Amino acid sequence: SSSTLIGGFNRKWGLPLPQVPALAAGTVVVFKDTELTEEQIQQLQGQGIGDRRNEGFGRIAINWHQKDIFSAKLPKFFIGVQQPSISSTVQPLARCMAKRLLRQRLELELKKKVDESELQRNPNGKFPISNSQLSRLMLIARRGLNSEPVSLKPVNDLLHPDNLTKTALAQFRTTKFKQKSLYDWLQEIITDPHHWLERFEQISAVKLSQEIEVNVTDLLAKEYTLKLIIAVAKRATKEK
16 A cells, blocks of 8 residues: 545635545555455445545446465565645745635534534423524624624623523523523623534634645634534524
8 A cells, every 4th residue: 555645626716625635546446355346346446435536536346356375575675744834925825725624614514513403392382482582683793793803702792691681581492492581591602602612623723835824713613613502593483
């Protein structure tokens, strides 16, 4: 076996794909005491394995050379996979591209998060929280999103018990969201905006080379936390 680097270009985003390590063509893997049916073999050979199969990667052959005796030897040296180096003249452009790619990943993860998120209805099939409170939450979140710099303080101030009527506070506390109250969920993500992003290691950073690596900053985490709040409240308003 050997390894190589593969890259590519995404026309939709207008960005190059990060170079990632892959098994080189000709790599052989032996499984002992493994049985496969003829149908399974045909399926594996037809579909391939791994990522980016639609681009030609992941092609495999099973029992390609069927010989009773074969010889093998260990390689004399090992070729390590290293990130390519980017010259200083193009580093600003590469950093800009990495930031755009990171935002693309965050937008996709945000959409997935909203698609999986839904406020729980009460036994009557309705949401315990009113549209006016959801609209108020969206308005305050947009205020924090449009401030310079982005701030979670407006949402934090809104959720303070002194700033909510007993009726409004009760609606936030009785509305269930992800096995907890909407009020507790909002408090959780504004207290630690990195919390819901840290679980997705694939979007926490974009590394194009040893010199170019872009991470989710505090401001970026706050920005997408506010966007998540707005999107969840907007979806609930539409469903009501």
